[in-house]
Amino acid sequence: MPLQIYNSLTRQKELFAPLHEGRVMMYVCGPTVYDDAHIGHGKTYVNFDVVVRYLRYLGYRVRYVQNITDVGHMLDSGEDRILKGAARERVEPMELVERYTRRFFEDMDALNVTRPDISPRASGHIPEQIALVQRLIEKGHAYVVNGSVYFDVSSWPTYGKLSGRRVEELIQGARIEVNPEKRHAADFALWKRAEPGHIMRWPSPWGEGYPGWHIECSAMATKYLGQPFDIHGGGVDNKFPHHESEIAQSEAAYDKDFARIWMHNGMVMVGAEEMHKSLGNFMTLRQAFERWSPMAVRFLIVGSHYRSPLDFTPEAMDAASRGLERLWGAVRSARERLQTAPEGPADDDVLATLEDHKARFLAAMDDDFNTSAAMAVLFDLVRVSNSLVASPEPVTRDTLAAIDAAYRELGGDILGLIPAELPAEGLAGLAADLVQVLIDTRQELREAKQYALADQIRKRLRDLGIVLEDTPHGTRWVKA
RNA sequence: GGCGACGUAGCCAAGUGGUUAAGGCAGGGGUCUGCAAAACCCCGAUCGUCGGUUCAAGUCCGACCGUCGCCUCCA
Structure with missing residues (x-):
């Protein structure tokens, strides 16, 4: 059974076939680097890390782009997140960005998240964004007001196709007071005029200003992946307005599809409420790492389906820690026994069992990256291997090597839960x-x-x- | 109000028409062990409620109850 992926755009699972044979172009919305990453970020990037790992396992050459948002992402108050963070820590905006970008990657490394192939920064792609905005103006999909540029939603009939919204309804539900510069309440900013005192500003054809939030992803995704490209991922919370707006901008600018497959992962919940900074119920990854190992956090995340919400509780984390210990314990004892195992051919029954487990594991992954089902197979393998390793019967080196290879392939390469070298295997x-x-x-x-x-x-x-x-x-x- | 999702054992969590409903954690019993630990074996749910479709339904349809997300802060 070949790989099937749930596409948010069509609301169904689809057989996966990349645009270019053997090559996958993939983009995932990255973090806004104004503070430490929390568990929610961890879930998203672990979820998509597994996607990338599995695509590579299947033999695809993947170009994985994940942006770093360092400008243009506003709070309700109208403040730029980066500027607010810079004021809080009394540093240059770019100093703040650098600090939290590094800390972000440190956290991701700890979670064994493979680094993206390209981590483009919004502030490093201002010309590309300006060019895209200009193109939208020329094509009649955007208009300039007092040095700001807005996307004209009424000029793009399919606006709403991802999130299933209609523009008329958006106006009623508007949470924020409508900016009087907009022609329609649903229009969104492509470029904003910099008010005096706004330090992050760049010259543009419309005066000094800075890019809107959505435009960076459109510009950078297309620059590095082409248009259309294969997979665009992100948290469900970004489906609207962020992803909807990305689609509108890019498709209006080029009259071509933007991303063919949209993948959305579920949110981290805390006591049945979304984990979010504004709710004050978040835990940073660093805080979590003080109490549980980063790999246990990964274990918890991989243990549920990427599209499901995940309730983050101390109890669930404790259980995950023990589960990880069990998994690692099995791998460790298999590797230990391997050291002293006698030469000899691999046992046919064991090889057949391994093949069977592997097939079931891959079938689970093929079904829209069903990591919880895949992990169940991995734990079936744990039982098989523990029984074998504990048995007083002689077990050959090749048999144990085959078991270890299965752990490395399924638990290591694909799920990222089993490091090539387990930590703390001993003292030196x-x-x-x-x-x-x-x-x-x-x-x-x-x-x-x-x-x-x-x-x-x-x-x-x-x-x-x-x-x-x-x-x-x-x-x-x-x-x- | 609109759009979307969910409700499976004490907890976490797969399963989307058909043998005994995965797996993890916790718990109970047992084996092994000088003891212990680890490991292994055994034990637990009829799937929110009520109806309907079907030879057959956690699995499809409807209603209801409960919960959550989004509706321009969000991974």
Whole structure:
């Protein structure tokens, strides 16, 4: 069964076929870098990371573009998010941008999110945005008022096709007072005149100003991916107005489709409410990482479907942490036994089981990236491998290597949950040698039935965060 | 008011017409172990409510109840 992807534009799952054979062009709306990323950002970028990983696994060459918004994203108050952040921290706007861009990537790295191939900044693409705005004016889809430029929604009949809205209804529901410069309440800014004191400003044919929020994505996506391109992703919260406006701008400018497939991921919820800064109920990734490992956060995210909302609770995180431990524990013990396994051909039954699991795993992924179903298969594999590894029967090196390869491929390459080298597999150098001395001593005590002393050693190591486990193949230890 | 989504075991979460409703966490019982830990085995839901369609429905249709998102701050 080939890959199927749910397309928000058509509201159904579609067989995936890229525009160009073997090549996928993909864009995902990136963060506005004025503050630390929170769990919600983590979910979005982990969700799309899995998409990119899987497309690459299938053999596609993927160009993954994810922008950095560093200008033009306004608050209700009319303040630019970046300027507000800069004032808060008393730094240059670009200093703020640099700081939070770096911190964003650090957080993403911790979540094992593959870096985008291109991370274009809005402020670095002002000429492209101006050119796009100009083109829209020339084609009669935009108008200039007092140095600002607005998109004329009435000139573009399909406006609303993504979000299923009609322009007339938008006007009624308007949350904010309508800007009197607009001809229609639903019109949106392509370029805004800079008021005195607004530091981030660029010269344009319409005077000094700065780009609107939506235009950057249109300009940068098309610049690096062409038009049309294959996949555009983002959070559902951005479906309207952001993505709707991107589509209108780009399609009106070039009379061509913009993105063929639109993917929207679900929001992170906190107690049945969306996690959001304005609600004050958000937790930054950094705060979460103080309490749980970043990979446990990834585990929680990958454990549910990308389109579903995800309720973020301490209980769910604790459960995710334990689940990750179980997964890693299985991988770790398989790799450990691999070290001392005897030479020999791989067991046919095991190979057949691995093939079966792999097929079921891939079938789940093919079904619109059903990572929860895929993870269930991975845990079935955990049971198989744990049973095998714990068995007193000899298991050959090739058999164990095949199991490890399956973990690397499915759990590592695709889901990004199993690193090539598991962390904290041990201590290095002298410390490890000392632990081994204690383990050997304890073993002698056990053989002499001096259990009180043997248990004493185990307990004191436990207090130091070293957990001993006796197996039929000797005593192993892990850092807690 | 408009558009969209959801309601599956104590918690998280797959399943969208057809054998015994995945998987994880927690819990109970057991095996292994000097003990422990880990692991392994066994145990739990009839799928918000009420109707309808069908030989057959968490799975389709309708109503109702509850929850959430979007309707120009949002990943």
